[in-house]
Amino acid sequence: MREWFGRRVRSGYERLLRREIEGVPTHIAVIQDGNRRYARQNGDSATEGHEHGAETTEQVLEWCQDLGIEELTLYTFSTENFDRPEDQLEALFDLIEGKLREFADAERVHDNGVCIRALGDIDRLPERVRDAVDYAEGQTEEYDQFVLNIALAYGGRAELLSAAQSVLGGVEDGAISPDEIDIETVENRLYERPVRDVDLIIRTGGDERTSNFLPWYANGNEAAVFFCTPYWPEFRKVDFLRAIRTYEHRQESWRTARARRALALLRATGSAELDEAKSVLRRFRDALPSGERERLDAEEFDADDRAAD
Incomplete structure (x- = not known):
């Protein structure tokens, strides 16, 4: 009875929030934090926590499409994640590989014209994951109705450092004049870029920091940020709509x-x-x-x- 009542309350709150929302961001980026803590809380393994988180990811993709959002970027695997124990890394790589291939073959992806792209230092990933990236991108490269970016082996500071080193090398070689360095010069040396600048960053799990995520495209665009306490597998549509409302208030203030x-x-x-x-x-x-x-x-x-x- 209590669970039924809770669902009814959430459903009513969702409808209320949806009526309050007049505009939506074009590009949302999500830091999917709390999978392992969720698993520990429920007596599961870290792998099971990530699997539950992958289910939430699929729901968020549907919510974005329902609201007319055009681009979603998911912080799936950071450069810092390489420091995790080997058994956890292998399980994560297995999950990422499997989900990339599953998404690439899913009817809903093709029916909705979803273009899947990977952002990050992809060459650092195992060959099987790189192959899955190539497969997903190849299967969906002709689509343009919705863009799903998967940030893999991604680190914002590493990205900016690499771009700066590349620009410096160009100056030293005489290929670039210091007077010619502009925004486009830097952007051309970053990882594969999102199609649009980031309008809203969402982070689950309770931490209030953006963790080196898309600094050029989010901070440079003064993106709104929404922090919430639910772990990623617990993230609900109500939380998602509250994040959209935060973006709207940020736009009104701006x-x-x-x-x-x-x-x-x-x-x-x-x-x-x-x-x-x-x-x-x-x-x-x-x-x-x-x-x-x-x-x-x-x-x-x-x-x-x-x-x-």
């Missing part, structure tokens, strides 16, 4: 801040920045609280009267 900065600039300058401030204010005016919008309207009315005089 729009309001931009509008206020533009309004302050508009009031303080009559220089070349004036046109830019007016343009920004027109774009984000609706993000201001109603009282500020009314004062702005009054100021514009007074300005028109002065111009007429």
Whole structure:
């Protein structure tokens, strides 16, 4: 009875959250933390914890597609994970290999036009995993309705360090002039990149850190971040919708801040920045609280009267 009641409450809360959500992020990145702690909590092996986590991954993929999200990146195996005991690594590699091949052959993947891509230092992975990566990418490379990125052997600092070393090597060889180094120069030397910058990072398991995950594409885009306590196998649709709501609130705050900065600039300058401030204010005016919008309207009315005089 209690379990039935809990499901009814969650279902009602899901419907409430869904009604509150007006827009969704384009690209979500997920740090799937807590598989092993979940296993210990339930008296299971680490491998069983990861298997339960893989079931959650499939659900999240469905939720993304239902909401119209266009890209999902999963932090599946980090460079730090190579330090785990050999037996755990082999079990993880077996699971990753199996899931990649399963996804590549799944009807729902092909029916929904899911393009599977791997991000990271793939050459460090065992041959059987690299073969599974090639198979999954080859089976889905023509699709463009939804992008599923699997971050494997991924480390953000290692990625940026490798890119910096490559740029430095190009300068030393004379292939790159220091004056020509720009964002594109760096991006061309990163791992295989996501299709879109990250709008929202979700981390389960209770830790409040982003763990070296996609720093160029998330931090550079000022992505919203949602931390929650459930372990990854326990992550529910309610948690997912709460994360989306966090993103919406973050966007609203960003729009309001931009509008206020533009309004302050508009009031303080009559220089070349004036046109830019007016343009920004027109774009984000609706993000201001109603009282500020009314004062702005009054100021514009007074300005028109002065111009007429």
